[in-house]
Amino acid sequence: xxxPDLQTVRLSNGKEITVHTHLFINNEFVPGHxxxxxxxxxxTEEVICSVHSADEQDVNAAVNAAATCFKDTWRKVxxxxxxxxxxxxxxxxxxxxxxxxxxxxxxxxxxxxxARDVDITDSIxxxxxFAGWADKIHGKTIDTTFDKMCYTRHEALGVVGxxxxxxxxxxxxxxxxxxxxxxxxxxVMKTSEITPLPAYKFAALVKEAGFPAGVxxxxxxxxxxxxxxxxxxxxxxxxxxTGSTATGRKVMxxxxxxxxxxxxxxxxxxxxxxxxxxxxxDQAAEWACGGxxxxxxxxxxxxxxxxxxxxxxxxFLELFIKHTKAMIKIGDPFExxxxxxxxxxxxxxxxxxxxxxxxxxEGAVVSYGGKRWGNKGYYIEPTVFTNCHNQMRIMREEIxxxxxxxxxxxxxxxxxxxxxxSDYGLAGSVYTTNLDTAITVTNEIKTxxxxxxxxxVFDQSTPFGGYKQSGFGKELGKYSLQEYTQVKVVKILRSxxx
Amino acid sequence: xxxxxxxxxxxxxxxxLSFNTGLFINNEFVEGAxxxDVINPTNGEKICAVQAxxxxxxxxxxxxxxxxxxxxxxxxxxxxxxxxxxxLADLIDxxxxxxxxxxxxxxxxxxxxxxxxxxxxxxxxxxxxxGFADKLHGKVxxxxxxxxxxxxxxxxxxxxxxxxxxxxMMAGWKLGPALCTGxxxxxxxxxxxxxxALKLAELVKEAGFPPGVxxxxxxxxxxxxxxxARHxxxxxxxxTGSTAVGRLVMKAAAETxxxxxxxxxxxxxxxxxxxDADxxxxxxxxxKGVFFxxxxxxxxxxxxxxxxGIYDKxxxxxxxxxxxxxVGDPFExxxxxxxxxxxxxxxxxxxxxxxxxxxxxxxxMGGNRLGNSGYFIEPTVFTDVKGSMKIMQEEIxxxxxxxxxxxxEADVIEKAHDTTYGLAAAVFxxxxxxxxxxxxxxxAGTVWVNCYNELDYNTPFGGFKQSGIGRxxxxxxxxxxxxxxxxxxxxxx
Numbered sequence: 001x002x003x004p005d006l007q008t009v010r011l012s013n014g015k016e017i018t019v020h021t022h023l024f025i026n027n028e029f030v031p032g033h034x035x036x037x038x039x040x041x042x043x044t045e046e047v048i049c050s051v052h053s054a055d056e057q058d059v060n061a062a063v064n065a066a067a068t069c070f071k072d073t074w075r076k077v078x079x080x081x082x083x084x085x086x087x088x089x090x091x092x093x094x095x096x097x098x099x100x101x102x103x104x105x106x107x108x109x110x111x112x113x114x115a116r117d118v119d120i121t122d123s124i125x126x127x128x129x130f131a132g133w134a135d136k137i138h139g140k141t142i143d144t145t146f147d148k149m150c151y152t153r154h155e156a157l158g159v160v161g162x163x164x165x166x167x168x169x170x171x172x173x174x175x176x177x178x179x180x181x182x183x184x185x186x187x188v189m190k191t192s193e194i195t196p197l198p199a200y201k202f203a204a205l206v207k208e209a210g211f212p213a214g215v216x217x218x219x220x221x222x223x224x225x226x227x228x229x230x231x232x233x234x235x236x237x238x239x240x241x242t243g244s245t246a247t248g249r250k251v252m253x254x255x256x257x258x259x260x261x262x263x264x265x266x267x268x269x270x271x272x273x274x275x276x277x278x279x280x281x282d283q284a285a286e287w288a289c290g291g292x293x294x295x296x297x298x299x300x301x302x303x304x305x306x307x308x309x310x311x312x313x314x315x316f317l318e319l320f321i322k323h324t325k326a327m328i329k330i331g332d333p334f335e336x337x338x339x340x341x342x343x344x345x346x347x348x349x350x351x352x353x354x355x356x357x358x359x360x361x362e363g364a365v366v367s368y369g370g371k372r373w374g375n376k377g378y379y380i381e382p383t384v385f386t387n388c389h390n391q392m393r394i395m396r397e398e399i400x401x402x403x404x405x406x407x408x409x410x411x412x413x414x415x416x417x418x419x420x421x422s423d424y425g426l427a428g429s430v431y432t433t434n435l436d437t438a439i440t441v442t443n444e445i446k447t448x449x450x451x452x453x454x455x456x457v458f459d460q461s462t463p464f465g466g467y468k469q470s471g472f473g474k475e476l477g478k479y480s481l482q483e484y485t486q487v488k489v490v491k492i493l494r495s496x497x498x
Numbered sequence: 499x500x501x502x503x504x505x506x507x508x509x510x511x512x513x514x515l516s517f518n519t520g521l522f523i524n525n526e527f528v529e530g531a532x533x534x535d536v537i538n539p540t541n542g543e544k545i546c547a548v549q550a551x552x553x554x555x556x557x558x559x560x561x562x563x564x565x566x567x568x569x570x571x572x573x574x575x576x577x578x579x580x581x582x583x584x585x586l587a588d589l590i591d592x593x594x595x596x597x598x599x600x601x602x603x604x605x606x607x608x609x610x611x612x613x614x615x616x617x618x619x620x621x622x623x624x625x626x627x628x629g630f631a632d633k634l635h636g637k638v639x640x641x642x643x644x645x646x647x648x649x650x651x652x653x654x655x656x657x658x659x660x661x662x663x664x665x666x667m668m669a670g671w672k673l674g675p676a677l678c679t680g681x682x683x684x685x686x687x688x689x690x691x692x693x694x695a696l697k698l699a700e701l702v703k704e705a706g707f708p709p710g711v712x713x714x715x716x717x718x719x720x721x722x723x724x725x726x727a728r729h730x731x732x733x734x735x736x737x738t739g740s741t742a743v744g745r746l747v748m749k750a751a752a753e754t755x756x757x758x759x760x761x762x763x764x765x766x767x768x769x770x771x772x773x774d775a776d777x778x779x780x781x782x783x784x785x786k787g788v789f790f791x792x793x794x795x796x797x798x799x800x801x802x803x804x805x806x807g808i809y810d811k812x813x814x815x816x817x818x819x820x821x822x823x824x825v826g827d828p829f830e831x832x833x834x835x836x837x838x839x840x841x842x843x844x845x846x847x848x849x850x851x852x853x854x855x856x857x858x859x860x861x862x863m864g865g866n867r868l869g870n871s872g873y874f875i876e877p878t879v880f881t882d883v884k885g886s887m888k889i890m891q892e893e894i895x896x897x898x899x900x901x902x903x904x905x906x907e908a909d910v911i912e913k914a915h916d917t918t919y920g921l922a923a924a925v926f927x928x929x930x931x932x933x934x935x936x937x938x939x940x941x942a943g944t945v946w947v948n949c950y951n952e953l954d955y956n957t958p959f960g961g962f963k964q965s966g967i968g969r970x971x972x973x974x975x976x977x978x979x980x981x982x983x984x985x986x987x988x989x990x991x
Contacts, residue, residue: 140973142954142956142957142972144954144956144957145954148949148952148954150954150957152957152958152974153938237963245756248756249752249753249756250752252748252749252751252752252756253748253749253752253753255748256745256746256747256748256749256752257745257749259918259963259964260741260744260745260748260761260763260964260966260967262967263967265756267756423755438987442983442985443649447983448981448982448983448984449983449984449985449986450983450984450985450986451985451986451988452985452986452987452988453987453988454644454986454987454988457644457986457988459639459641459642459644459646459986461639461640461641461646462639462641462646462648462984462986463648463982463984464984465982467981467983468733468755468756469755469756471756472756472758474982477639477984478637479648479982482977486943486962487943487958487960487969487974488940488942488943488944488945488962489943489944489945489957489958489959490937490944490945490947491944491945491946491947491949491952491954491957492933492946492947492948492949493946493947493948493949493952
């Protein structure tokens with residue numbers, strides 16, 4: 001059954017908007033052949049609309065479109081022209097910022113103001129940042145023996161596959177598209193079937209900006225079908241995946257059995273925030289609060305373990321709860337003062353509530369929250385567990401919700417050991433006024449990002465990515481360009497004869 | 499105890515070689531779970547038996563490495579790391595004669611090559627990377643209201659699984675970047691060629707490396723290699739070998755701790771000769787390109803494409819040049835080509851030669867075994883080939899080349915790309931426009947112009963497509979052994 005591409009959708013504030021629901025392949029919206037998937041509004045638990053999904057032939061069509069475009073067109077486009085197109089796209093996103101924010105808020109449940117001021121704003125900044133790199137991707141000349149002229153080229157890979165999650169729909173797309181395009185690749189991106197709508201608005205802007213057909217292709221579908229076809233496709237030279245560690249393994253396995261495509265994985269985390277006795281406690285509490293409760297706890301880098309020096313534990317806890325009460329206003333995403341919207345889905349909602357039960361059974365104490373909020377929509381109260389130790393499941397397993405586990409420590413060495421006692425290694429923070437403590441802790445913790453006296457502070461120019469089982473490869477910054485290029489060395493013999 | 503596994507062997511030339519056959523763990527030679535016989539490919543006879551690692555020994559090696567990293571190596575200054583690497587390079591140079599003979603004995607490559615190329619490359623590689631040890635720079639990145647910087651940190655325990663074709667050189671390519679960046683290593687050699695690395699192990703201890711920093715174990719790929727690829731304490735594995743096993747390594751990482759993986763796999767590299775090439779040069783380089791190391795090179799130029807206009811002339815001169823190839827006892831100084839590495843490889847190559855004939859290609863020259871003992875095969879040339887034939891698609895890893903014609907640039911690029919591999923390529927032409935445009939178009943990690951098999955320790959080496967992931971040698975190799983941490987310090991409240 002084919003539904004028309006454009007569907008009208010009603011927001012909770014009474015407004016109506018139009019959304020695309022077809023696959024975006026070769027600059028056209030096409031229905032595709034996969035099943036229709038319903039996308040749910042997590043604030044109301046009601047169906048927003050259905051979208052078409054991609055089956056194997058659609059994945060093939062998208063990959064073929066990208067491959068043809070790369071071969072015939074995109075690789076011949078001058079880098080400065082690529083930069084101009086990416087900047088034009090950023091301009092159009094700026095123009096339609098509100099509409100993009102509405103779609104993020106509607107499909108994901110995050111507050112509209114947050115979507116507009118953080119997600120969309122940072123996405124636009126990401127495109128502009130990487131546009132600037134397009135004509136600055138340098139190889140090297142390397143002196144070897146006197147009779148040779150050797151140089152390297154950092155070439156585009158060709159067709160890049162990307163699979164992104166539902167927690168920051170527009171921003172996760174930007175983190176993949178921007179460096180991939182700047183490095184000269186064509187892309188097939190599979191969005192999460194839970195949040196398919198925002199990327200299709202973006203797709204319309206891609207076409208309006210003037211990108212040649214086939215440079216950007218956006219499809220949606222289930223991970224185990226659509227995502228799987230993409231991971232295993234022989235014409236895809238690289239997969240960039242953000243999502244759960246469990247699925248990350250499958251993507252890597254898929255590469256090993258198909259064409260050994262290059263990989264980049266951004267997976268889960270259980271990041272520790274360390275509060276030292278000499279920290280500015282009020283500041284620490286405020287940052288730590290955002291560190292776990294931003295985006296309803298649905299961040300791979302969420303600071304979901306807080307380790308507090310025993311001498312300041314009670315004082316810190318009081319300040320933390322104070323900030324939680326002040327900061328976290330739960331409500332409808334379209335209300336102006338909402339900080340925290342609903343969790344993304346029933347499945348996640350159930351999972352988080354189950355972890356709260358597990359925490360209680362393990363002997364942790366609910367010092368704040370711990371229950372559902374309201375009786376419609378997947379809302380959960382910000383929840384604080386105390387009396388935790390690092391062997392508890394709520395200290396080891398990723399909950400992906402507004403639940404934080406607080407434990408005490410006696411010495412800095414102990415805090416470092418606890419922080420490192422995790423299979424994950426995505427981010428972390430330390431709150432201290434002492435220089436030596438800051439340097440020691442940031443050096444010793446095995447994670448990809450360490451924040452000092454802050455949390456969740458992102459810039460387009462600094463790299464982001466995990467140690468250990470939080471993944472490999474970097475997003476953002478110059479470092480990410482390496483993920484989207486391959487190195488060729490050319491060695492010319494000048495004069496010496498064999 | 500060391501004395502239990504120290505061994506001596508006298509070569510056919512009367513050279514006395516000494517080496518240790520134990521597993522080198524924590525600076526000691528220890529017992530394995532069993533033994534593996536090491537065969538001399540020149541005559542098929544047993545040289546000795548070496549200790550073999552299974553799960554318990556791999557665990558012991560990884561534990562030793564992990565302890566050494568945490569307690570010693572992570573606190574060792576860059577300058578000291580560099581000093582030790584230089585010392586090791588010096589010891590290799592001082593012992594080049596004996597080590598080269600051990601390499602020739604075990605692998606069968608000509609003594610001129612092991613002494614003149616393989617072993618010296620190891621010390622050059624170590625010295626090159628030693629120089630990087632104190633030059634591993636992070637960046638300071640301008641952001642608002644913060645001091646943001648990156649640290650390029652070692653990973654910790656790195657596993658390395660190396661092949662038999664350049665036994666000690668492959669060890670050097672892994673140890674160089676791994677050690678200079680502050681990592682510790684568990685190196686599993688090929689069970690076919692364990693001896694030169696075991697000699698290196700003695701020098702590692704003599705150089706003064708702390709115990710556990712470098713561990714060298716012999717073992718089967720499907721036993722010791724697999725355990726290493728699956729080990730939870732190993733943060734990264736570097737594998738050089740066949741594409742088939744490369745897949746298993748990646749799968750093993752996916753199923754366990756998602757360790758970082760770099761792969762150097764197979765190739766079926768095209769050697770493209772345009773009609774304006776210097777023909778005699780092209781012939782000589784093409785010969786080296788495929789017959790060097792008895793064809794046992796991942797980057798061998800095993801498909802030669804000659805432009806129509808000079809095809810006949812090239813073939814005639816190539817036949818003449820190739821017919822002079824000195825195949826024989828690798829301990830003779832003038833030997834160019836020794837035996838293939840093993841009975842299994844010998845059978846495999848002969849199988850491909852038969853397949854070439856069965857599929858209708860012409861065996862233009864060679865095609866037979868040489869002699870009655872050892873695994874010697876004549877340099878073999880096929881003509882009248884089609885792109886779909888096995889001998890044009892599959893990696894033979896022996897002294898067998900397929901020569902075919904092409905019309906023009908568009909034609910040959912299409913033919914050159916008719917492969918799942920992308921390791922190397924070459925183009926012979928005097929025309930600069932053609933040289934540069936063809937080099938740019940070729941899907942290969944290394945493109946040679948007017949030469950072949952010119953490797954340097956400071957230019958990157960690695961594959962496009964299914965020839966692998968990551969680059970070895972040069973500054974690029976450092977990325978494989980470092981992980982990036984961003985530190986962001988709030989300076990405005």
